[in-house]
Amino acid sequence: MKNSICTVEQLKGFIDLSATEEKKLRQIVKNHPMRVTPYYMSLIDWDNPDDPIRKMAIPSIEEFNQQGDYDTSGEAENTKMSGLQYKYQETALILATNKCAMYCRHCFRKRLVGLQTKEILERFEDAADYIKQHEHINNVLVTGGDPLVLENEVIEKLLLILSEIPQIKFIRFGSRAPVTFPSRFNDEELLRILSKYSHPDRRIYVVTQFNHPKEITKQSIHAVDNLIKSGIIVNNQTVLLKSVNDNATTLVNLLNRLVSIGANPYYVFQCRPVKSVKNNFQVPLCRGIDIIEKAKAHCNGHSKRFRYIMSHRTGKIEVLGVFDDEIYFKYHQAKNRKRLGKIFKHPVDETAGWLDDFESTSMQMLDAVPYPL
Numbered sequence: 001m002k003n004s005i006c007t008v009e010q011l012k013g014f015i016d017l018s019a020t021e022e023k024k025l026r027q028i029v030k031n032h033p034m035r036v037t038p039y040y041m042s043l044i045d046w047d048n049p050d051d052p053i054r055k056m057a058i059p060s061i062e063e064f065n066q067q068g069d070y071d072t073s074g075e076a077e078n079t080k081m082s083g084l085q086y087k088y089q090e091t092a093l094i095l096a097t098n099k100c101a102m103y104c105r106h107c108f109r110k111r112l113v114g115l116q117t118k119e120i121l122e123r124f125e126d127a128a129d130y131i132k133q134h135e136h137i138n139n140v141l142v143t144g145g146d147p148l149v150l151e152n153e154v155i156e157k158l159l160l161i162l163s164e165i166p167q168i169k170f171i172r173f174g175s176r177a178p179v180t181f182p183s184r185f186n187d188e189e190l191l192r193i194l195s196k197y198s199h200p201d202r203r204i205y206v207v208t209q210f211n212h213p214k215e216i217t218k219q220s221i222h223a224v225d226n227l228i229k230s231g232i233i234v235n236n237q238t239v240l241l242k243s244v245n246d247n248a249t250t251l252v253n254l255l256n257r258l259v260s261i262g263a264n265p266y267y268v269f270q271c272r273p274v275k276s277v278k279n280n281f282q283v284p285l286c287r288g289i290d291i292i293e294k295a296k297a298h299c300n301g302h303s304k305r306f307r308y309i310m311s312h313r314t315g316k317i318e319v320l321g322v323f324d325d326e327i328y329f330k331y332h333q334a335k336n337r338k339r340l341g342k343i344f345k346h347p348v349d350e351t352a353g354w355l356d357d358f359e360s361t362s363m364q365m366l367d368a369v370p371y372p373l
């Protein structure tokens with residue numbers, strides 16, 4: 001990580017920048033830091049200005065566009081103490097760090113990654129006390145930033161504290177390190193720690209984020225394999241990103257390859273309308289549905305087990321599809337539990353990229369479809 005590319009000066013070794021571009025990029029990097037590992041830099045095709053890997057890693061002047069918000073999922077309103085969020089009955093979320101191996105340009109926590117922040121958990125013990133007082137919590141998502149770039153001792157301390165809470169049935173780490181910094185998983189000490197705390201009856205999951213088939217390399221396959229061999233279950237959350245993976249061919253290649261390497265497709269996320277991100281990366285929902293349905297037509301059962309999800313302030317909303325000029329959604333997770341499983345619809349709006357883009361008066365709730373039908 002010490003050898004990462006973090007400054008515009010370093011970037012000039014790879015691309016030509018005019019004086020104006022250089023000045024603008026310096027401003028962008030000041031607001032939202034750049035960090036790209038030498039490994040991830042090596043995946044970029046510098047002859048292609050539209051290279052998808054480059055788009056996810058290298059700052060662009062598009063980031064001056066400030067449409068959107070910095071907290072699109074209501075994280076502030078679910079924060080119970082610095083670094084601990086509680087939104088869904090069964091899950092506690094810990095922000096363990098603001099650091100990552102790479103600062104992805106599409107990150108939805110752009111407000112804090114690589115920046116001074118008070119949003120990070122200070123004492124794991126405080127989070128453990130909160131969890132113990134909330135008996136419905138049965139799993140913890142440790143995220144950030146990227147918790148698997150923390151020092152091994154810190155990861156072990158966290159696992160020790162969480163594993164002493166009997167109600168916790170599984171622990172998830174959200175980490176893009178297998179994709180951006182796969183050599184992290186050559187560290188035998190880290191693998192030993194993860195293996196030690198991943199028990200047959202209380203597994204550790206790593207939820208990673210492969211977004212493009214070019215990210216599936218000999219090194220990242222090896223990282224996933226080392227995790228699996230250590231008793232870790234690996235799932236994948238892809239973000240649907242404009243000019244990165246917003247076509248069925250790329251998506252189907254990615255999803256099928258993910259199943260091959262044992263990183264199970266879990267969600268495809270609608271890109272959130274985050275400042276400096278929305279304009280550059282978000283695909284309208286109708287287009288997203290079209291891409292995903294076309295991709296699914298070429299997926300096997302395993303590679304299409306994922307759900308297309310909008311992680312909204314009110315809950316995780318599955319984007320079901322379009323029928324008769326209406327777009328249908330379903331509450332997969334809901335902050336207000338009365339909404340769980342509820343289906344609703346809005347008239348099609350070709351430009352809408354987020355629930356709030358529809359007229360709220362056009363929303364029509366339907367009764368949840370009973371199961372079995």
Ligand code: SF4
Pocket residue numbers: 099100101102103104106107108109113144145146175176177
């Ligand atoms: S690794 Fe994850 S948290 Fe870090 S910048 Fe990328 S998307 Fe954001």
